[in-house]
Amino acid sequence: MTPAPTERDRIRAAMDRILGGTPQHSNGALTIVALAQEAKVPRNALTQRHLDLKNEFYERVKERGATPDVEIRLRKTIVKLKETIANKNTELDQLRTDVPSLVRAVNQLELENQEFRRMLALPEPNVIPLPNRQPPITRT
Structure with missing residues (x-):
C-alpha cells in the first residue's frame, strides 16, 4: 500500500507539472497562487509553512529564464x-x-x-x- 502523498510531495509534484507546462488544477501561471491551486493546498502553506518550497519554485522559474x-x-x-x-x-x-x-x-x-x-x-x-x-x- 502506497502512503498518501504529503503536502510537500503534492507541492513538488505541482511544481513539476506547472514548470513542465502540464497543469491539471490551475491555469499554469508561474505564481504561488497557481502553485497552491495546482497542489490543492492553501496559499499560506507556501507562504508560511513551506517557505523553502516557495523559494525553490521561484528559483526554478528564474533558472528557466521565464518571466513570472x-x-x-x-x-x-x-x-x-x-x-x-x-x-x-x-x-x-x-x-x-x-x-x-x-x-x-x-x-x-x-x-x-x-x-x-x-x-x-x-x-x-x-x-x-x-x-x-x-x-x-x-x-x-
Whole structure:
C-alpha cells in the first residue's frame, strides 16, 4: 500500500507539472497562487509553512529564464498607467493654456456688463433690456 502523498510531495509534484507546462488544477501561471491551486493546498502553506518550497519554485522559474506572470501583468499595468499619466498631463497642460484666455474673456464681459449697467442708469438710456428668453420655472 502506497502512503498518501504529503503536502510537500503534492507541492513538488505541482511544481513539476506547472514548470513542465502540464497543469491539471490551475491555469499554469508561474505564481504561488497557481502553485497552491495546482497542489490543492492553501496559499499560506507556501507562504508560511513551506517557505523553502516557495523559494525553490521561484528559483526554478528564474533558472528557466521565464518571466513570472505576475511580473508580466504588472509591467502591462505600468505601461497603461504611464499612458494615462501622459494623457492627463497633456490635458492638464491644455487646461493651463486655456485659463488665461478664459480669464481675459470673463474680464472683458465684466467690463462690458459694467458699461451696460452704467448706460442703463442714464436718464435716457440707449440700452433696452431684452426680455428673458427662458420660460419661467414652474413648480408643480
